Amino acid sequence: MDWLQRMNHAIDYIEDNLENAIDYEGIAKVAVCSVYEFQRMFSFVLEVPLSEYIRRRRLTLAAFDLKSRNNKVIDIAIKYGYESSESFSRAFQQLHGVTPSMARNAGIQLKAYPRISLQMKLKGAVEMNYRIEKRDAFQVFGLEDEYSYDKIANEQGVTIPEFWQTICNNGEYDKLEQALHGDWQQEGKFSRELDSVFAYDAYTFTSNTTFPYLIGCYKTANSQTEGYTIVDVPASAWAVFSTLNDGNGSGSYDLCTLKNRIFSEWVQTSHFTIAAGGNFEMYGTTQDGHKYCELWYRIEEGQSA
Secondary structure (H helix, E strand, C coil): CCHHHHHHHHHHHHHHCCCCCCCHHHHHHHHCCCHHHHHHHHHHHHCCCHHHHHHHHHHHHHHHHHCCCCCCHHHHHHHCCCCCHHHHHHHHHHHHCCCHHHHCCCCCCCCCCCCCCCCCCCCCCCCCCCEEEEECCEEEEEEEEEEECCCCECCCCCEHHHHHHHHHHHCHHHHHHHHHCCCHHHHHCCCCCECCCEEEECCCCCECCEEEEEEEEECCCCCCCCCCEEEEECCEEEEEEEHHHCCCCCCCCCHHHHHHHHHHHHHHHCCEEEEEEEEEEEEEECCCCCEEEEEEEEEEECCCC
């Protein structure tokens, strides 16, 4: 069964269970992958988090149900997984811009999000450049937090870009660089163009709806790591993609498009699967001053069945 079939079977499972409690493990089982891998593929390829797709579809169907005045609001709320008419009304108004009661009236404009269906497209006119690197185990250290897949924000509502902005403004970024100590590029055999501070995420399981994210550095023999989280990076093969190799030479930071192509094109046609255990975003500057980003994904031989 190929990637496209597995994704469509998983979407079928979601659609069949919109009136029930949707088990993320069940979705992943149908897709023949881990929960983490499915959520990551779903969001990168379809550009919407899995939980948001489910919410939109349920509230789309709820709007149709409201057109029949025989359906009570509380019954519709429970049908689509809301514990009270109040929580349902808040979610409904957030999506549609009107209350459930107003939605019953003729002439009210509502939003409809149709079922997603993935189809094969003719792609490949633009090449995808990548390289495979095999590395021994090493360690990284840095500032860690946990983020939700839904909003890519932590418990305090701080997003990842805001996290970066905060540490750049409060001096924590500079402290990280100072704690590094030693020639990490030589010790780790990394390019001299790469910055010392990078991002490492999803390196351990936290929950089906969250992932860990670390802004950190390579741990050298002399790094001062007191007060920082230390993470082991296992020996692995890595597929490396760069914004410098986006097919048109622009080197732009369009990471969303690059990630979409990795999962919708490269993963489908390569002989590798992207493995659990962490991914890097490494930032660099070419000799002529061009900024770029490299995406490092742990890979394994052989595609899922």
